[in-house]
Amino acid sequence: MSDFEPKVVCFSCKFSWGYLADEDALASQIKNWVPIICSGKVDAKHVVEAFKHGADGVLILGCPEGDCHYQDGNLEARKRIYLLQKTLQSYGIEPARVSIQLSRDPEGTTIPDYIRKMSESIKKLGPVRRTASPVK
Amino acid sequence: MWKTSDSWGAHVEEAVKQMLPPCQVKCPINEDIQRTNVLISLLPEDIESAKEGIIQIGDYLYEKNPFFNICGYICGLCELECNYKSKGGAIRRRLLKRFLSDYYTDYLNEKEELTISRERENVAIIGGGPGGLMCAYVLSRRGYRTTIFEAGNRLGGALWLIPEYRLPRDVLNTTLENLVRIAGIDVRYGTKLGEGRLTLQRLKNDGYKAVFIAKGTPYPRELTFNGSKVEGQDLSGVMYGLDFLYEVSHGNIEPDYFKDKRVVVIGGGNVAFDAARTARRLGGTVTIVALENEDKSTRDGLPADEDEIRGAWEEGIRTVCSRGVRKVIGEGGKFKKIDCPRCTAVFDEEGRFNPQFDCTDCTDVEGDILIITIGQAPDRALLQKEGLLNEQGRLAVDQFTLQSLQNPSVFIGGDVRRIGFMVEAMKEGIEAAESIHRYLRGLAMRWGRKRDYEPFDLPDRATYKTPTDVVWIPPEKRLHFQLFERGLTLKEAIEEAKRCATCGPCISCKACISIGFEKSLYAVEVDEERCSGCGACVYACNYDAARLVDRKGKLVSETDTFRCKSCGMCVAACPSEARTLVDDSTYDRIEKMYASLS
Numbered sequence: 001m002s003d004f005e006p007k008v009v010c011f012s013c014k015f016s017w018g019y020l021a022d023e024d025a026l027a028s029q030i031k032n033w034v035p036i037i038c039s040g041k042v043d044a045k046h047v048v049e050a051f052k053h054g055a056d057g058v059l060i061l062g063c064p065e066g067d068c069h070y071q072d073g074n075l076e077a078r079k080r081i082y083l084l085q086k087t088l089q090s091y092g093i094e095p096a097r098v099s100i101q102l103s104r105d106p107e108g109t110t111i112p113d114y115i116r117k118m119s120e121s122i123k124k125l126g127p128v129r130r131t132a133s134p135v136k
Numbered sequence: 137m138w139k140t141s142d143s144w145g146a147h148v149e150e151a152v153k154q155m156l157p158p159c160q161v162k163c164p165i166n167e168d169i170q171r172t173n174v175l176i177s178l179l180p181e182d183i184e185s186a187k188e189g190i191i192q193i194g195d196y197l198y199e200k201n202p203f204f205n206i207c208g209y210i211c212g213l214c215e216l217e218c219n220y221k222s223k224g225g226a227i228r229r230r231l232l233k234r235f236l237s238d239y240y241t242d243y244l245n246e247k248e249e250l251t252i253s254r255e256r257e258n259v260a261i262i263g264g265g266p267g268g269l270m271c272a273y274v275l276s277r278r279g280y281r282t283t284i285f286e287a288g289n290r291l292g293g294a295l296w297l298i299p300e301y302r303l304p305r306d307v308l309n310t311t312l313e314n315l316v317r318i319a320g321i322d323v324r325y326g327t328k329l330g331e332g333r334l335t336l337q338r339l340k341n342d343g344y345k346a347v348f349i350a351k352g353t354p355y356p357r358e359l360t361f362n363g364s365k366v367e368g369q370d371l372s373g374v375m376y377g378l379d380f381l382y383e384v385s386h387g388n389i390e391p392d393y394f395k396d397k398r399v400v401v402i403g404g405g406n407v408a409f410d411a412a413r414t415a416r417r418l419g420g421t422v423t424i425v426a427l428e429n430e431d432k433s434t435r436d437g438l439p440a441d442e443d444e445i446r447g448a449w450e451e452g453i454r455t456v457c458s459r460g461v462r463k464v465i466g467e468g469g470k471f472k473k474i475d476c477p478r479c480t481a482v483f484d485e486e487g488r489f490n491p492q493f494d495c496t497d498c499t500d501v502e503g504d505i506l507i508i509t510i511g512q513a514p515d516r517a518l519l520q521k522e523g524l525l526n527e528q529g530r531l532a533v534d535q536f537t538l539q540s541l542q543n544p545s546v547f548i549g550g551d552v553r554r555i556g557f558m559v560e561a562m563k564e565g566i567e568a569a570e571s572i573h574r575y576l577r578g579l580a581m582r583w584g585r586k587r588d589y590e591p592f593d594l595p596d597r598a599t600y601k602t603p604t605d606v607v608w609i610p611p612e613k614r615l616h617f618q619l620f621e622r623g624l625t626l627k628e629a630i631e632e633a634k635r636c637a638t639c640g641p642c643i644s645c646k647a648c649i650s651i652g653f654e655k656s657l658y659a660v661e662v663d664e665e666r667c668s669g670c671g672a673c674v675y676a677c678n679y680d681a682a683r684l685v686d687r688k689g690k691l692v693s694e695t696d697t698f699r700c701k702s703c704g705m706c707v708a709a710c711p712s713e714a715r716t717l718v719d720d721s722t723y724d725r726i727e728k729m730y731a732s733l734s
Contacts, residue, residue: 020178037704049726050730069638070678
């Protein structure tokens with residue numbers, strides 16, 4: 001178990017995260033990262049698919065409350081993540097594997113830190129136990 | 137740091153009929169307010185790094201409006217229509233532009249001249265105020281050789297009458313000097329149409345193929361009562377606000393000019409308040425006497441801006457409302473007092489200026505100095521001499537094209553035609569330039585020019601933020617000619633710009649495309665077979681763009697492409713995958729990322 005390195009998928013809103021940085025340079029430091037125009041655009045399906053493809057965690061970075069360029073996309077995303085956590089739990093995927101952070105970092109330098117932090121807590125959980133049907 | 141691009145896809149499209157954010161509809165020159173608010177909101181928080189972005193935003197605004205930095209001090213018309221007004225306060229767009237100005241104005245000194253070959257006709261512009269300069273700027277950018285004939289020894293016209301505590305002289309000077317340099321406009325100072333040999337005929341003979349007359353209103357309006365001139369305006373101590381502000385702007389008035397003097401200012405407009413606040417700063421005890429009443433929301437309310445009225449009040453200026461002036465009374469040849477009957481109505485039912493008085497209710501206002509600031513008038517004698525008036529003695533000009541009805545190569549606009557705000561004169565300069573271009577190229581003068589803009593509503597939002605505080609120097613420390621309003625800091629500017637709800641359509645903004653956030657404005661497509669008409673998209677959309685329609689008995693959703701912001705929230709909300717964003721590569725990128733996982 002000690003050599004388990006969790007794969008964390010990260011979606012980050014372009015309006016609050018890393019917009020001042022060179023995207024390619026930042027991408028070289030962040031694996032499995034997709035900058036997206038609004039955190040509210042991240043579909044529940046995108047999160048579920050990530051787990052299907054072998055992700056051990058999904059991190060969504062949205063704008064601070066009240067800052068969303070599309071009015072309330074970040075709040076929608078937070079609501080969606082909350083519901084997803086409940087649903088995924090019934091499939092044996094712990095809530096801690098899906099996380100949302102509503103904050104801001106134009107340089108994007110803290111994105112790897114957020115991912116590292118999340119990886120550490122996922123490490124304790126181990127890889128996702130995939131089950132065919134909901135856990136009772 | 138991002139780099140803005142104004143390439144084809146990132147260019148704001150101007151349409152003849154269009155929905156716009158209400159601020160942009162209100163702005164006479166339809167400045168790209170939303171786009172530049174978004175860009176300001178994305179500036180780095182450290183000022184050294186932010187400067188590069190400020191210059192990029194400034195350069196963009198400068199293309200359409202080389203006075204934008206001045207607007208940042210004195211305009212703010214757009215704020216009157218901001219949707220956010222009903223949610224705690226308009227976005228402080230004027231201060232956002234002033235913030236840009238704080239860095240951009242200095243940069244103007246090093247800004248490169250426009251590289252345009254000017255092979256087209258010579259055009260003469262009479263008057264170097266905002267209208268004339270704007271016309272020259274637009275024409276020069278279009279390859280015309282422009283010459284401004286300015287009567288005085290400085291450009292800027294009536295902008296100089298704006299007191300220095302509102303518009304610093306160095307900002308005005310830097311803007312004007314650089315504008316003519318950057319745009320390659322030739323200026324002849326001390327040349328007045330109608331004086332010496334300078335006539336319209338002479339200009340024509342000298343090879344000027346068109347003339348734009350933007351001479352402004354050089355004469356003050358005299359005080360009248362019931363249609364006849366009020367006596368006593370020639371008494372010692374009586375002056376006109378226009379002349380007073382002119383002398384102050386030239387530095388001809390001593391700092392304590394009105395010390396221990398009681399100054400009475402007649403007028404309720406912004407210029408009257410400027411004169412009053414200036415007199416106060418010169419040591420006077422000032423009283424304003426205005427026809428209008430205190431309630432700005434009524435037809436007969438004071439026309440001056442709220443900020444002017446508040447500023448005057450704070451500075452200890454007394455305002456006497458609803459009073460006209462029947463007599464100016466003197467003693468020993470010097471002004472003593474005015475006799476003021478109560479004004480019962482300023483405008484009549486048709487909205488015409490037609491003041492009514494109750495002469496049984498009169499009061500005297502005493503003073504040592506009287507400043508009459510009730511409006512300005514154009515040089516009618518000159519217009520008459522040049523044959524530009526009609527039989528009724530009115531300016532004979534097409535209201536839409538600004539072309540003279542008496543002389544087709546002459547165009548007339550700005551204050552000389554109708555007194556207005558700076559930006560309204562600028563708008564007339566732009567329109568005149570377009571007309572002159574059409575006239576000289578033999579194009580239809582009217583075709584495709586009328587713009588029909590409709591404002592957008594405020595989008596739905598969970599939370600609204602309060603505006604940044606405007607900080608004025610306290611009144612007791614303000615009685616000098618230094619700027620009394622503090623500008624926004626970078627941090628405040630970013631926060632204030634972030635408040636902008638970006639009500640307008642993407643097509644008139646495209647900030648996200650210009651800095652590479654998006655590749656284009658993706659259309660949302662609805663697969664009507666899959667759509668169950670559940671309305672989840674309608675709920676998700678904050679812009680009222682997703683709607684349900686009846687298609688032969690089946691309820692399906694559709695998208696209003698003008699309102700849609702391509703945010704993708706409806707796509708994420710759709711439970712049956714009926715909605716897709718066409719050509720959006722984000723989804724491919726997600727797929728690629730998935731593939732790399734396993």
